Amino acid sequence: xxxxxxxxxxxxxAALLYPVDWLDERTGLLGGLRYFLFRNVPRDTNxxxxxxxxxxxxxxxxxxxxxxxxxxxxPDPNSAYESIQHITxxxxxxxxxxxxxxxxxxxxxxxxFLHMGRVFLFGAYKYPRELTWIVGVLLLALGMIExxxxxxxxxxxxxYWATVVGINIQASGPFVGPFIGSILKGGAEIGPETxxxxxxxxxxxxxxALIGLIGVHLYLVVRLGITSPPWSPVAAGRERDDEEAPPTxxxxxxxxxxxxxxxxxxxx
Amino acid sequence: xxxxxxxxxxxxxxxxxxKKEGKPFFPYALFHxxxxxxxxxxxxxxxxxxxxxxxxxxxxxxxxxxxxPLYTEKADPGTVSFVPRPDWYFYFLFxxxxxxxxxxxxILGTVGIPTLLLVIAxxxxxxxxxxxxxxxxxxxxxxxxVLVIVAMGTLTWKGAVAKEPIASxxxxxxxxxxxxxxxxxxxxxxxxxxxxxxxxxxxCHVYTGAGGQNLGAPELTAEGAKGRGIDWQIKHLxxxxxxxxGSPMPSFKTLGADNLKKLATFLEASKGPK
Ligand code: HEM
Numbered sequence: 001x002x003x004x005x006x007x008x009x010x011x012x013x014a015a016l017l018y019p020v021d022w023l024d025e026r027t028g029l030l031g032g033l034r035y036f037l038f039r040n041v042p043r044d045t046n047x048x049x050x051x052x053x054x055x056x057x058x059x060x061x062x063x064x065x066x067x068x069x070x071x072x073x074x075p076d077p078n079s080a081y082e083s084i085q086h087i088t089x090x091x092x093x094x095x096x097x098x099x100x101x102x103x104x105x106x107x108x109x110x111x112x113f114l115h116m117g118r119v120f121l122f123g124a125y126k127y128p129r130e131l132t133w134i135v136g137v138l139l140l141a142l143g144m145i146e147x148x149x150x151x152x153x154x155x156x157x158x159x160y161w162a163t164v165v166g167i168n169i170q171a172s173g174p175f176v177g178p179f180i181g182s183i184l185k186g187g188a189e190i191g192p193e194t195x196x197x198x199x200x201x202x203x204x205x206x207x208x209a210l211i212g213l214i215g216v217h218l219y220l221v222v223r224l225g226i227t228s229p230p231w232s233p234v235a236a237g238r239e240r241d242d243e244e245a246p247p248t249x250x251x252x253x254x255x256x257x258x259x260x261x262x263x264x265x266x267x268x
Numbered sequence: 269x270x271x272x273x274x275x276x277x278x279x280x281x282x283x284x285x286x287k288k289e290g291k292p293f294f295p296y297a298l299f300h301x302x303x304x305x306x307x308x309x310x311x312x313x314x315x316x317x318x319x320x321x322x323x324x325x326x327x328x329x330x331x332x333x334x335x336x337p338l339y340t341e342k343a344d345p346g347t348v349s350f351v352p353r354p355d356w357y358f359y360f361l362f363x364x365x366x367x368x369x370x371x372x373x374x375i376l377g378t379v380g381i382p383t384l385l386l387v388i389a390x391x392x393x394x395x396x397x398x399x400x401x402x403x404x405x406x407x408x409x410x411x412x413x414v415l416v417i418v419a420m421g422t423l424t425w426k427g428a429v430a431k432e433p434i435a436s437x438x439x440x441x442x443x444x445x446x447x448x449x450x451x452x453x454x455x456x457x458x459x460x461x462x463x464x465x466x467x468x469x470x471x472c473h474v475y476t477g478a479g480g481q482n483l484g485a486p487e488l489t490a491e492g493a494k495g496r497g498i499d500w501q502i503k504h505l506x507x508x509x510x511x512x513x514g515s516p517m518p519s520f521k522t523l524g525a526d527n528l529k530k531l532a533t534f535l536e537a538s539k540g541p542k
Pocket of ligand 1: 048049050051052053055056059112113115116119122124125129132133134135136137139140214217221225226227228
């Protein structure tokens with residue numbers, strides 16, 4: 001018994017929707033978005049399964065604060081340190097942006113590890129989500145390299161010497177080690193070339209790769225669906241005995257559901 | 269049924285269940301996700317505020333607050349004192365390097381273990397192919413995970429509390445070194461010892477019981493007994509990896525020829541306790 005819309009309302013609605021329709025007619029994006037938002041996920045998802053979204057948030061914080069830092073940061077040894085001081089002490093809310101970038105980096109790494117732990121606990125790396133896991137591992141490695149390259153940029157003592165030793169360790173590797181070491185350094189000593197290289201890696205190459213891989217990761221997550229907690233009595237994909245009614249009541253990690261109801265069963 | 273067929277059947281059933289019994293992502297799952305996202309941003313802002321406002325007062329940004337200084341002194345390649353310490357999430361590797369000895373096994377720590385960890389992580393889904401997902405029915409996986417967490421946690425903790433010798437404290441040891449090694453009165457060697465105590469050498473090397481073992485650096489108490497010669501020592505200090513291929517020791521060229529000569533004299537005068 002919905003109230004009928006007046007012609008005026010209808011007109012207004014059409015006018016508002018027009019740009020959306022225009023866009024959708026040409027891109028088909030709306031269908032994708034609708035699918036993304038209204039697709040079903042298992043009904044028993046758990047708070048631990050928000051850790052992926054949390055990781056994504058930390059990454060976005062890095063991306064956004066990074067853009068603002070890049071407006072004030074000067075990647076050359078004579079002014080890098082001063083520009084960091086300037087950002088921290090003079091620029092309006094510069095300290096907040098730099099602080100968020102700095103602490104966001106640690107949060108990003110911690111959250112990646114926690115998310116990985118939850119995936120491991122759920123056995124969610126198994127068929128058919130192997131590739132999601134592998135992309136995740138690459139994200140973790142790239143995330144840590146991103147941290148390493150960013151660490152040099154303030155050009156203070158901590159930054160400088162950690163990098164000297166870090167690069168030397170790289171260069172001590174077999175086969176490609178010395179090669180990578182000299183590429184990173186860009187010269188005989190750590191200096192302007194090194195800083196320029198780290199800067200470009202830190203704000204172009206690695207973030208670009210991260211964004212691409214996060215895209216693949218999320219595509220796979222949506223395509224394959226996220227797992228139910230394996231101890232859930234109503235887990236999606238649970239094995240049924242012939243006429244089993246779904247058990248009721250809360251079943252936790254330490255009081256497992258009866259065999260066969262929650263797990264996917266043991267091989268053989 | 270082969271296990272691949274079982275896997276496929278499982279996933280098919282999963283898809284059907286989600287379709288039939290699932291909840292729409294919006295608004296249910298998205299609501300939880302958004303709350304979590306707010307928490308993350310809140311925590312990051314809170315950390316920044318604590319960092320800034322506890323470090324602020326008293327003498328500029330190098331004064332550490334609850335969460336460390338805003339920045340340390342400006343980098344100076346010719347500096348005489350430094351701590352080669354990475355960001356915290358590399359501590360476990362950093363500390364691991366104290367366990368390995370140059371030159372035999374250091375490469376295990378610098379390249380071997382990180383590569384191994386990466387390979388294991390990537391291979392995991394292909395090694396653990398059982399269909400079972402319940403943690404309590406995957407004892408091997410769970411115990412391994414706990415061991416890895418404990419090991420990495422311990423190494424990170426040890427790395428965090430590991431103390432590098434402070435230059436001023438190490439400087440006080442110089443007269444004792446001169447006495448023990450018998451180079452008292454040799455002005456160059458004594459000056460070299462002083463430089464040695466101040467230039468961060470002890471961050472990696474052990475010398476008569478003082479100093480930390482980082483990156484598998486050898487003990488130098490009896491370096492002079494190796495018969496390297498002063499010229500060799502100078503060359504090594506100028507470019508360690510030119511002389512000992514793959515050396516992670518930094519170059520000390522910036523100390524200048526004069527200082528390097530003193531350091532080399534000191535090293536050659538260190539014959540070890542008789
Ligand atoms: C930039 C870092 C990462 C981002 C933004 C990210 C994001 C996400 C999101 C949003 C999900 C949806 C489910 C959930 O939130 O738990 C997810 C699932 C998943 N992630 Fe990640 N992730 C990252 C890193 C990793 C890492 C380091 C791993 C493991 C090595 C990993 C492995 C997985 C797997 C296997 C799933 C599927 C889980 C399931 O279906 O239950 N991800 N990821």
